Amino acid sequence: MEPDGRLDAAAFHRNHEAIWAVLDGFLRDKTGNVFEAGSGTGQHVVTFARLSPQIEWWPSDFNEAHLKSIAAWRVYTQLANVHAPQKVDLSDPAWCLGVRDNGGPPDVLAVFCANVIHIAPWRVAEGLFAGAARYLRPDGRLFLYGPFKRGGKHSALSNAVFDTSLRNGNPEWGVRDIDDLEKLADSVGLRLIESVEMPANNLILEFARV
Ligand SMILES: C[S@@+](CC[C@H](N)C(=O)[O-])C[C@H]1O[C@@H](n2cnc3c(N)ncnc32)[C@H](O)[C@@H]1O
Numbered sequence: 001m002e003p004d005g006r007l008d009a010a011a012f013h014r015n016h017e018a019i020w021a022v023l024d025g026f027l028r029d030k031t032g033n034v035f036e037a038g039s040g041t042g043q044h045v046v047t048f049a050r051l052s053p054q055i056e057w058w059p060s061d062f063n064e065a066h067l068k069s070i071a072a073w074r075v076y077t078q079l080a081n082v083h084a085p086q087k088v089d090l091s092d093p094a095w096c097l098g099v100r101d102n103g104g105p106p107d108v109l110a111v112f113c114a115n116v117i118h119i120a121p122w123r124v125a126e127g128l129f130a131g132a133a134r135y136l137r138p139d140g141r142l143f144l145y146g147p148f149k150r151g152g153k154h155s156a157l158s159n160a161v162f163d164t165s166l167r168n169g170n171p172e173w174g175v176r177d178i179d180d181l182e183k184l185a186d187s188v189g190l191r192l193i194e195s196v197e198m199p200a201n202n203l204i205l206e207f208a209r210v
Contacts, residue, residue, distance in 0.1 A: 006076060007041040007069040011115065015198065016047050019145055022196050022204045023112065026141055027052055032109030035097060035135065036060060037090055037128055038116035042070030046077045048112075056081050058097065058106065060088040090127040091120070097135060108135040114145035118163075121172035125184060132207070133188035142190060142207040145198065150178045156201035181205065 001007055027034070031054045036045050039059035049057040059070045059082065070085035088095045097106060111132040117125040132142040147159045154160040154175065163175040182192050185207050194206040 001069075002072070004076065005065075005068040005072040007065070009041045009043060012041065012043040012047075014200065015114070015145070015202070016044060018198050019044070019114065019204065020048055020051060022198075022206075023048060023110070023143060024051065026110065026143075026206075027055055030109060031055065032137070033058055033106040034110045034112060035106075035108050037088065037111060037113040037131075038062075038120075039070050039085065040066050040115075042066070042073035042085065044112075044114060045070065045082060046073045046079060049079045049082045050077065053081055055109070056083065056106070058083045058086065058108075060086045062087060062089040090116070090124045090131070093123075093127045093130045095127060095131050097131075106135075107137045107140075108132075109137060109140050111136065111140070111142045112145075113143070116146070117144065118146055118166060118175045119173055122176075125176060125181065129181075129184050129188050129190065129207075133190055133209075136190075136209060138209060140209065144181070144205040144207070146202055147175050148178050148181070148203050148205065149175055152177060152179075159201050178205065186210075 033056045035058045039045050039061050042059055045057050045059040061067050067085045074082045086098045166173040185191055189210050190207040191210050193208045196204040
């Protein structure tokens with residue numbers, strides 16, 4: 001940790017370029033707000049904000065050390081298009097985004113969430129989808145990055161091993177099944193429109209309004 005509280009996640013250095021290639025494909029030539037759920041260190045949000053000055057980025061987390069790190073990266077990078085981190089607990093289905101100067105919540109072009117829903121109880125996925133459905137504008141997207149299984153099957157042995165270790169540490173955690181996520185999306189008026197392969201057997205799942 002840096003003295004100002006900035007944290008550095010090893011995974012960020014491995015995945016941010018591949019993630020940005022997908023996000024950029026959607027965000028390029030658009031303006032609006034992108035909400036990041038479970039921002040962790042804050043490295044993704046400042047890196048992506050630097051590459052998209054036309055987008056306003058809204059980081060969040062529920063962990064105090066991570067909120068401090070996000071705030072420190074924001075000060076360190078001095079990016080005008082990164083808002084102060086908000087404390088959002090995704091396990092609360094009624095979680096709220098901070099209000100704008102006009103008193104209303106921002107309309108959200110995209111929700112981005114990386115490596116969160118497998119390291120959390122299922123109700124976090126439920127809360128994430130509920131909030132995305134509440135805040136996304138009609139042409140908005142939810143982007144989920146991480147390891148996923150399909151039809152109960154892992155795409156790689158390494159993901160199966162990872163899943164077992166997660167569940168051993170906390171029975172409520174675990175690599176999520178795309179079939180369950182599609183059902184969850186359906187229950188809130190979203191649908192899976194794209195699945196993009198990422199390095200190291202990860203995926204980006206892209207959901208849009210039905
Ligand atoms: C593995 S880290 C990923 C962080 C970041 N997205 C990344 O890819 O580097 C998981 C993050 O999810 C956050 N998280 C876990 N449960 C959460 C919840 N209920 N609400 C909000 N954030 C949560 C943790 O605090 C942590 O920052």
